[in-house]
Amino acid sequence: MxxxxxxxxxxxxxxxxxxxxxxxxxxxxxxxxxxxxxxxxxxxxxxxxxxxxxxxxxxxxxxxxxxxxxxxxxxxxxxxxxxxxxxxxxxxxxxxxxxxxxxxxxxxxxxxxxxxxxxxxxxxxxxxxxxxxxxxxxAFGSQHAHAIRPVPDSPLQPPRDLVIRRAARTDIPVLAELDVVLPQHQGRSPVFSSAEVPTLEEALADWEESFDDPAYATFVAEYNDQVIGSAIGCSLDKSSAHNGLARPDNAGFLGFAAVLPSARGLGAGRALGEAVLQWSADTGYTSVVTDWRVTNLLSSRAWPRLGFRQTFHRLHRLIGY
Ligand SMILES: CC(C)(COP(=O)(O)OP(=O)(O)OC[C@H]1O[C@@H](n2cnc3c(N)ncnc32)[C@H](O)[C@@H]1OP(=O)(O)O)[C@@H](O)C(=O)NCCC(=O)NCCS
CATH class of the missing domain: 3.40.630.30 (Gcn5-related N-acetyltransferase (GNAT))
Structure with missing residues (x-):
């Protein structure tokens, strides 16, 4: 039986x-x-x-x-x-x-x-x-990570050769450039994401329209007086990718980060991520959530180093081959 x-x-x-x-x-x-x-x-x-x-x-x-x-x-x-x-x-x-x-x-x-x-x-x-x-x-494999960490309990200092500050309207050209950097990176091997890469003009227009939206906190990193990276923090409520059991209460969200390819590995990604963590603490959030493609060799290494621990795995299977 x-x-x-x-x-x-x-x-x-x-x-x-x-x-x-x-x-x-x-x-x-x-x-x-x-x-x-x-x-x-x-x-x-x-x-x-x-x-x-x-x-x-x-x-x-x-x-x-x-x-x-x-x-x-x-x-x-x-x-x-x-x-x-x-x-x-x-x-x-x-x-x-x-x-x-x-x-x-x-x-x-x-x-x-x-x-x-x-x-x-x-x-x-x-x-x-x-x-x-x-x-x-x-036959499922790992595609995407959802992760969380508590907000920091003491202020975090960026390295001495980097300046981290809130973005100004004059940063819009480089913010637009960085908006293209992320989908470009993820469109290549080994991520092969099909997400659309905006043109620089589209990214510029988007920033011109949305720059003053108070729901988003945009930070930039400067190295030798040049902006080399950016990150955006917001409420997790703004993300459609984290819902129900995978949506912690009262959480901030590290929604975007990118560093220009020539400036990677200098600590800017960490400093920008930490700026969003600190902003989340100052805003009164209890935790910070982020997510990444596990095939993104950069973010999948950077975010766990910042203390994010994976909560959910998005697995994927393509039938027929
Ligand atoms: C992800 C990104 C923002 C990180 O920025 P970065 O300036 O290159 O990163 P950092 O130099 O600050 O390094 C961050 C941490 O990752 C670690 N790290 C980086 N490369 C690593 C590797 N190959 N192996 C192990 N650890 C690595 C660093 O050691 C550092 O940890 P530490 O401070 O404890 O030493 C940047 O690489 C980037 O723009 N990537 C393309 C766009 C992207 O993927 N954005 C994120 C989308 S989710």
């Missing part, structure tokens, strides 16, 4: 799924207490799973063992063409008692996704080694 039954996810499964999600999040918060405590409450976890279930085009599977639901998986497509013919499992889209069982759930749910032509699969997985290992053995 089969030890478990797998069947399609149904609305009546929501409360049981919320219970499983609550347990997963409780374990996750033991490692990352800065993650939002709300979802340790089953009623709030239920809101998140319900949102995943009610997303347009959502589908998934549950595992039943001895009459009890012991795992679920839910995914929905994102409309943006940037993700290809995709299906996304968000942070609230999966929880299992036994990590190995995510493979059975995916095995059942993915049939429909691929039948529908959705061959680019994404999943946001907590930094649980066993769970990540199970997803890896479904």
């Amino acid at each position: 089969a030890r478990h039954v797998i069947r399609p996810f149904a609305e009546a499964d929501l409360p049981a799924a919320a219970g499983l999600l609550t347990q997963r999040h409780q374990e996750h918060r033991k490692r990352h207490p800065l993650l939002p405590p709300d979802y340790e409450d089953e009623r709030l976890a239920l809101v998140e799973v319900t949102a995943a279930w009610e997303s347009e085009g959502a589908s998934g599977a549950v595992m039943v063992e001895g009459g009890q639901i012991t795992g679920y998986l839910l995914a929905a497509p994102k409309p943006s063409p940037a993700w290809g013919p995709n299906i996304w499992v968000e942070a609230a889209g999966h929880a299992v008692r036994d990590p190995e069982h995510i493979r059975d759930l995916y095995g059942a749910a993915a049939t429909r996704w691929v039948d529908e032509g959705r061959t680019a699969h994404y999943v946001l997985v907590p930094d649980d080694a066993e769970l990540i290992d199970a997803w890896f053995r479904l």
Whole structure:
């Protein structure tokens, strides 16, 4: 007799799924207490799973063992063409008692996704080694990191040969240049991001329009009286990439940083990142969140050095090859 039954996810499964999600999040918060405590409450976890279930085009599977639901998986497509013919499992889209069982759930749910032509699969997985290992053995690989750190408790000093200051309107030409530097870098090997690279004119126009927006704190780094890098801090609420269980309360966000290629390795990236950390502390945030492509050989090394610890892994699988 089969030890478990797998069947399609149904609305009546929501409360049981919320219970499983609550347990997963409780374990996750033991490692990352800065993650939002709300979802340790089953009623709030239920809101998140319900949102995943009610997303347009959502589908998934549950595992039943001895009459009890012991795992679920839910995914929905994102409309943006940037993700290809995709299906996304968000942070609230999966929880299992036994990590190995995510493979059975995916095995059942993915049939429909691929039948529908959705061959680019994404999943946001907590930094649980066993769970990540199970997803890896479904041919997923690591694409993107979500990370957090507390705000600093004492002021951080930049190196003596660098000046870090708030950006002025006169910096707009170099800010625009730096806006192009990041997507250019990520468009190349080994990131190969498909994100659009703006023209310098587009970046200039964007800065002219948005420079005075008080929601964003822009810093620049000067070396030998020349601006060589910039970074932007804002509330995490401004980011659409961090939601629900992956959106800590009262958090600042390191939303952008770039250093001109000729000036990298001088400590400007650290000093700019630390300026955003300090700004976050001064603004009254408790923590700071950032994210990076794990294939970006620069940011994936710089941000952990600044004390960011990875909370979620975005894994990716492309079917068909
Ligand atoms: C990411 C970026 C902003 C970092 O700026 P930078 O001025 O080159 O970085 P820094 O010299 O301050 O180095 C930052 C830290 O990373 C470490 N680091 C850099 N390269 C490293 C490497 N190859 N291996 C290990 N550590 C490395 C440095 O040692 C430093 O840590 P430390 O201060 O503890 O020694 C810059 O490289 C950049 O513009 N990259 C392209 C755009 C980009 O990726 N932006 C970030 C998007 S998320």
